[in-house]
Amino acid sequence: MTPLKTPSSKHRLNFPATTPKNGNHHGAAAATEHPVEVIGRIRNLTSGAGGASALEIAGGGTAVRVRGDAGGCRDFTLDGVSVSEEEDLEGFYRRFVRSRIEGVRVGAKCTVMVYGPTGSGKSHTMFGCTKQPGIVYRALKDILEGGGGGEGDVRDEDDAGFRMGLFVQVTVLEIYNEDIYDLLVGSGANAKGNAPKARLEVMGKKAKNATYISGNEAGKISREVSKVEKRRIVKSTLCNERSSRSHCMIILDVPSVGGRLMLVDMAGSENIEAAGQIGFEAKMQTAKINQGNTALKRVVESIANGDSHVPFRDSKLTMLLQDSFEDDKSKILMILCASPDPKELHKTVSTLEYGAKAKCIIRAAHVATPRDKMSSEESxxxxxxxxxxxxxxxxxxxxxxxxxxxxxxxxQSVLKRKEEELAQLKAKLKLIEGQGAAAKQDEINSKVMEKTQSLRTELVKMEEKMLRQQQELLALQQRLQEVEREKPVQQDIIGGRLLARLSEMSARADQSMSMDMSIDFDMGDQPAVEDVKVIKEDTRQQGQIRSQTNAAGSCTSAGEQEDVVRLSGYPEKVVLSTVFEEGDEEEDKDSGVDEEQCKEVVEESYVMQQPLAEPEDPETRNTRIQNIFRLCGNYRELAKNSKVQSPAARDSNPVFGDENKQPAAKQVFGDENKDPSAWGAIEPPMCDVKVADSPVSSQLSPIVCQFVDEPKLPVSEQLKSCNDTLEAADENKENSGRDSLLDVYIKWESGHLIKGLKLLSNSCLSDLRKLLEAHFEEAGSKHAAQQFTFLLLGVRHLALHIPFFHPIVLCYLYLLAMSFIHHWRIETSL
Ligand SMILES: Nc1ncnc2c1ncn2[C@@H]1O[C@H](COP(=O)(O)OP(=O)(O)OP(=O)(O)O)[C@@H](O)[C@H]1O
Structure with missing residues (x-):
């Protein structure tokens, strides 16, 4: 390694020629100053140290007295002495360091270095320990957060430095084995554990390309420095368990004011043997450490001696400290760390001698020189x-x-978004809460609307039906009027009655509209008597119509009146419109008024009249019989009862042909010849009827037939007996729910034989025909040759359980009005 030479004399400090020691400082005291202040810091005696402390404070606290083994002592006068046992780091810092740091805050430059043998407490003083921070951290805090407060001071620590516009740039260097390393390089957040340190070159008096951390927060920077400081190379020696093997230099620049603070923790000068360093590398390491210390010592002695040459360049450490010695504005605080251990006495004396020498450095009064001019340029x-x-x-x-x-x-945007989401959720919640009630209300409304709509539809349909019925009524009325016009005599009687009846029915229909009701023709204003209508027509003679009370009988009770209508001159062309209805009452009720009804309209037929007086052959007679049934509809039931006959009731009914077992039930209508008044209305056949067969099939219902063949009894007696029987049967019918026998009365043309037949209420005319045919077969030749008249068809308790407003009912009523009201008779001749 090329030895560095001492800078030229022009860079040397302007030290006075004489030192205070020489006694020449009086008179010039005002013009001179001590750029180096030396403070003694005596650590406490360790437990391993044998004997008493070799050091004591003397000179009023400014001198250290060293006691030798021989009892002699030597005083070293310093600027101050601190004993750690009496004064902790906080006190030491306040008393000796803080004033320097405050100078840095206003632009001063200061170098604080700790010097002393290994294990004397240099690093402890500079960096402190876990319990108390050292000078580095306290200085950082004071620069950035302002001085004047101690540890317990309550200060606004937030941005005190920031308010003053202060911030620092911190560089941390390590001088190890005469190489300068940048400890900040590789110490960042992204640095790996053992990142290599960056070695720096010295350019002039500074390390070239040294990095720094800047900031105004003392805490952050302190933490960073603390982390970096641990990167220093340390080694365990006999003197110090964690002995620093390098010099550490922390440079705090305060750019805003131009202040600079250099904190130097020097490696301990040590005796290789005493430190127990073995091996070439360890010895070289120790030699290098001592080289820096020795170079610094020589620089100080050189300056103190006023040598023309100061060996700053003998080591990297002195190269970097050159400005600290040469800059007039820079001051040096040298802290001499000494151990009171008597075993370390010679190193302690050596350190104190070094400090005493440094303290002798005097800087001459500032005189304006060309260098000052240059200084202005530099400033x-x-x-x-x-x-x-x-x-x-x-x-x-x-x-x-x-x-x-x-x-x-x-x-804020996140907060806003969250608030919007919250508002949406609240709105949703409200909506959901409201939808519950609204949904129920909507459901109710929709049901009501649906029901209302269906009712309206039904109403419209009913109105339409009513309209059609009214039209039909009108047509029938017109038809009736036409008939009446043709038969003026009959018009007064029949027309009036029928019109009255139709009006009455129409009124009933109006009253009963939209109601599903049971129609019983025994109800209403009709008398409870057997109201028998006898229609007689003789086309060959002058037609006449008369009503007569059915006193012919004994078939009527007192007060009861039977209408007998004799139609004279009945039109040859008879138009009967009837309707056949299928389905039972239950279905009608269940399906309502809208249920389809099966209708069959019996076509118009022409009734061919034939003279009654002339005897007819059997074929013609049979044809007429058939026509009669066709007229009434082969398949139309004689009566419709909604109530189904119960099996018990059915069993109780007499069985056809079992007349021997039911003799009491035989009904005798009497001999008409003996009581012609009772059947006076019997006339020859009015007309021939030819009606188309109904295509509707019907089930053959049980037929009950009771024959009355008692010519001995008069007709009136027979009818009375019949009537009594019928009334008794009525009571049974009422008991059995009006679902029993229908009485059919037949008068033979010969006048000697009257047959009373009984049919079940749900029988049809075809059943009646079969009954008659069976009777003929039974009668055999006895009646074969006889002429007979289908004198009377008496039906009791014709009850219909059909909605009253139904057109079928109306048509049916019309027919009933014409011929079948309640108990009716059709008197015709075959
Ligand atoms: N004033 C003190 N009070 C309490 N403990 C101290 C004091 N001075 C030093 N020590 C302790 O002595 C030990 C050595 O101190 P330190 O490492 O600071 O010495 P050093 O001078 O830096 O040595 P080296 O030059 O080898 O690094 C440390 O454990 C330290 O805690």
Whole structure:
């Protein structure tokens, strides 16, 4: 390694020719100053140290007295002495260091270095321990946060330095084996554990390309420095378990004011043998350490002696400290660390001698020299650099502000988004809560609307039906009027009655509209008597119509009146419109008024009249019989009862042909010849009827037939007996729910035979025909040759359980009005 030479004399300090020691300082005291202040720091006696302390404070606290083994002592006068047992680091810092640091805050330059043998407490004084921070951290805090407070001071520590525009740039260097290393390099957050240190070159009096950390927060920088400090090379020696093997230099620049603080923790000068260093590398390491210490010692002695040459370049350490000695504004605080251990006495004396020598350095009074001029130029350069540093600091602050503002905006946007989400959720919650009630209300409304709509539809349909019925009624009325016009005589009687009846029915229909009701023709204003209508027509004679009370009988009770209508001149063309209805009442009720009804309209037929007087052959007679049934509809039931006959009731009914078992039930209508008044309305056949067969099939219902064949009894008696039987049967019917027998009365044309037949209420005319045919077969030749008249079809309790407004009902009523009201008779001749 090329030995460095001492800088030229022009860089030497302007030390006075004489030292205070020489006694020439009086008169010139005002013009001279001590650039180096020396403070003694005596550590406490370790437990391993044998004997009493070899050091004591003397001279009023400014001198250290060293007691030798022989009992002699030597005083070393310093600027101050501190014993750690009596004064902790805090006190030491307040008393000797803080004033220097405050100078740095206003632009002063100060170098604080600790010097002493190994294990004397240099690193402890500089960096402190876990319990108390050392000079480095206290100085950082004081620079950035302002002085005047101790550890317990309550200060606004946030941005005290920032308010004053102070920030620091910190460089941490290590001088090991005469090489300078940048400890900050590789110590960042992204640095790996054992990142290599960057070795730096010295350019002039500074380390070239040294990195620094800057900031105004003492805590952050202190933490960083503490981390970096641990990168120093240490080694366990006999003297110190953790002995520093390098010099550490921490440079704090305060660009805003131009202040600079250099904190130097020197490696301990040591005796190789005493330190127990064995081996070439260890010995070389120790030699290098001592080289720096020795170079510094020589520099101090040289300056103190006023040598023309100061060997700053003998070591890297002195090269970097050159400004500290040469700069007039720079001051040096040298802390001599000494151990009170008597075993370390010779090293302690050596250290104190070194400090005493440094204390002798006197800087002459400042005189304006050409160098000062240059200094002005340097100061302007320095100011420019400060401006640049300030600008950079401001830029950094602005960047940081922008970053924080961005973060704040992001946080605000997130907050806003969250608030919106919250509002949406609240709205949703409200909506859901409201939808529950609204849904129920909507459901109710929709059901009501649906029901209302269906009712309206039904109403419209019913109105339409009513309209059609009214039209049909009108048509029938017109038809009736036409008939009446043709038969003026009959018009007064029949027309009036029928019109009255139709009006009455129409009124009933109006009243009963939209109601599903049971129609019983025994109800209403109709008398409870057997109201028998006898229609007689003789086309060959003058037609006449008469009503007569059915007193012919004994078939009517007192007060009961039977309408007998005799139609004279009945039109040859008879138009009967009837409707066949299928389906039972239950279906009607269940399906309502809208249920389809099966209708069959019996076509118009022409009734061919034939003279009654003339005997007919059997074929013609049979044809007429068939026509009669066709007229009424082969398949139309004689009566419709909604109530189904119960099996019990059915069993109780007499069975066809079992007349022997039911003799009491035989009904005798009497001999019409004996009581012609009772059947006076019997006339020859009115007309021939030819009606188309109904295509509707019907089930053959049980038929009950009771024959009345008692010519001995008069007709009136027979009818009365019949009527009594019927009334008794009525009671049974009421008991059995009006679902029993229908009485059919037949008068033979010969006048000698009247048959009373009974049919079940749900029988049809075809059943009646079969009944008659069966009777003919049974009668055999007895009646074969006889002429007979289908005198009377008496039906009791014709009950219909059909909605009253139904057109079928109306048509049916019309037919009933014409011929079948309640108990009716059709008197015709075959
Ligand atoms: N004033 C003190 N009070 C309490 N303990 C101290 C004091 N001075 C030093 N020590 C302790 O003595 C030990 C050695 O101290 P330190 O490492 O500071 O010595 P050093 O001078 O730096 O030695 P080296 O030059 O080898 O690094 C450390 O454990 C330290 O804690």
């Amino acid at each position: 302007s350069t320095m100011l420019n650099s400060r401006i640049v540093a300030m600008n950079q600091f401001i830029y950094n602050l602005q960047k940081e502000n922008k970053l924080r503002e961005k973060e704040r905006n992001e946080a």
